Amino acid sequence: MTVPTTSDPRRAYPASVGRLSGERTDWDAAHEGDLVDRLVTERYRALRAAIEAIGRVPRAPGGPDDGAPVGEVHSLLVVGVDLPVAMVGLRLATAFAQAGQETLLVDADLRAARERSLAPAAGAASGLADWLRAEDRDLPCPAYPTGSPHLALVPAGRPVEAGFDTVRDDRWSALLRGARAERDRVVVVAAPLAAVADALLLARHVDGALLAVAPGKTTSSAAVRARDALRAAGGRIVGVVLDDGR
Amino acid sequence: MELKRVLAVLMRRWWLVFGLPLAVLVGTVLLSSSQPYVGTFRASVLIPTDTEETGNAERPELMVMDDFAQIVSSESFAANVASRLQPGTPGSDLSVGEIQRSLSADRRGRIGTVNVTRDDRAEALAIALAANAVLPDVVNRYMVAQGEPRATVQTIDQPSVARLNADSQTVILVVQTLVALAVGAGLAALAAALDEKLYAEDEVSAALGLPVLADVRAPRWGRAGRGWLRGQRA
Numbered sequence: 001m002t003v004p005t006t007s008d009p010r011r012a013y014p015a016s017v018g019r020l021s022g023e024r025t026d027w028d029a030a031h032e033g034d035l036v037d038r039l040v041t042e043r044y045r046a047l048r049a050a051i052e053a054i055g056r057v058p059r060a061p062g063g064p065d066d067g068a069p070v071g072e073v074h075s076l077l078v079v080g081v082d083l084p085v086a087m088v089g090l091r092l093a094t095a096f097a098q099a100g101q102e103t104l105l106v107d108a109d110l111r112a113a114r115e116r117s118l119a120p121a122a123g124a125a126s127g128l129a130d131w132l133r134a135e136d137r138d139l140p141c142p143a144y145p146t147g148s149p150h151l152a153l154v155p156a157g158r159p160v161e162a163g164f165d166t167v168r169d170d171r172w173s174a175l176l177r178g179a180r181a182e183r184d185r186v187v188v189v190a191a192p193l194a195a196v197a198d199a200l201l202l203a204r205h206v207d208g209a210l211l212a213v214a215p216g217k218t219t220s221s222a223a224v225r226a227r228d229a230l231r232a233a234g235g236r237i238v239g240v241v242l243d244d245g246r
Numbered sequence: 247m248e249l250k251r252v253l254a255v256l257m258r259r260w261w262l263v264f265g266l267p268l269a270v271l272v273g274t275v276l277l278s279s280s281q282p283y284v285g286t287f288r289a290s291v292l293i294p295t296d297t298e299e300t301g302n303a304e305r306p307e308l309m310v311m312d313d314f315a316q317i318v319s320s321e322s323f324a325a326n327v328a329s330r331l332q333p334g335t336p337g338s339d340l341s342v343g344e345i346q347r348s349l350s351a352d353r354r355g356r357i358g359t360v361n362v363t364r365d366d367r368a369e370a371l372a373i374a375l376a377a378n379a380v381l382p383d384v385v386n387r388y389m390v391a392q393g394e395p396r397a398t399v400q401t402i403d404q405p406s407v408a409r410l411n412a413d414s415q416t417v418i419l420v421v422q423t424l425v426a427l428a429v430g431a432g433l434a435a436l437a438a439a440l441d442e443k444l445y446a447e448d449e450v451s452a453a454l455g456l457p458v459l460a461d462v463r464a465p466r467w468g469r470a471g472r473g474w475l476r477g478q479r480a
């Protein structure tokens with residue numbers, strides 16, 4: 001399975017890909033030196049470093065992650081308990097790409113409203129949903145280049161009401177196998193666990209899952225349910241990231 | 247629970263912890279500012295009737311003083327006060343009935359205390375001054391029998407005006423504010439106990455048994471501060 005890239009993605013995805021892939025845009029020029037953006041960027045760099053350390057650095061005995069399975073995380077599922085994580089996935093993938101790692105970002109939130117999707121103008125191009133539904137098994141998954149030479153994006157495509165229910169497991173695992181063979185990192189973002197169970201179907205196909213929690217919004221019971229569901233589905237949760245879903 | 251954590255829980259609902267005392271403070275101040283003014287003076291009343299007998303503790307002149315409060319609050323006393331008020335001065339346009347309703351008195355031993363309660367400070371003072379002036383004549387007219395030696399009425403505290411309960415107002419204010427602060431903190435603690443939401447990093451980590459790898463939220467001041475950082479309004 002190969003993940004080729006198509007040309008001229010920014011015509012279809014100007015807002016998300018152009019801006020967040022590291023390419024300078026008018027917005028960047030207008031906000032040059034923005035302390036807040038630089039601070040957030042640093043936080044994503046710290047998150048990237050923490051994920052890179054998993055499997056390389058011994059866990060602290062007695063720590064909260066003591067006893068968790070050890071192994072490097074090449075493919076990562078980012079899923080929120082009750083918040084959309086498209087921006088988290090995008091900025092994390094950008095952080096990997098800015099470190100020179102070949103990164104593929106897969107927007108697997110097939111039911112997200114278009115304004116929340118990584119591909120707001122998705123009607124102009126195909127995406128993951130179209131590929132998953134395609135009859136032709138040899139059709140390459142559409143991955144689009146971005147302004148960063150190291151980051152490619154598989155957009156969600158046209159929203160699918162049924163999510164992954166109609167998708168065969170082998171197709172998804174084949175996609176990830178192909179991506180892992182060609183990329184240093186694969187970041188998959190999924191719909192919130194509180195809303196749909198799509199992430200549970202993806203969890204066992206990735207090396208690890210990053211659970212996003214919104215402080216002040218997420219309840220402990222919902223977070224525990226999400227954690228238990230991911231583990232029951234065969235997922236390996238590598239840690240938690242705090243985000244507000246904006 | 248650590249003090250730091252307790253403070254964090256309380257500060258999460260700072261609007262309750264501080265809002266309630268603030269509301270009580272403002273309410274008390276507003277309430278006290280709407281309190282009427284009370285003009286007060288005190289006078290000693292000596293009725294020279296000597297009926298004391300050895301072994302008899304009864305003091306008839308003090309029994310007469312029991313009438314003091316009734317006389318001060320009477321229409322007759324009010325009429326005397328009204329006639330004393332100079333035209334054009336504060337209180338001069340008040341009716342006898344209004345003056346009568348504003349007057350009250352009590353006595354302890356030979357000391358009588360006269361109170362004038364009015365919403366207007368100047369009126370309270372003017373009526374108190376007039377009452378102080380007419381009191382000796384009224385006492386001798388109504389409390390001393392004809393042909394008896396005249397009573398001696400001496401003012402021991404000149405008329406002065408203050409808000410009702412002004413002395414205790416500060417104490418009440420402090421106590422009410424402290425109680426409201428305690429109630430606010432209690433409500434915040436109760437709300438925190440009933441709140442299942444996760445707030446702090448250590449809460450998330452403890453609830454899930456997972457490490458928190460990063461907090462990628464923009465700082466709170468981020469949105470509002472963007473414009474400021476660029477030297478313009480957000």
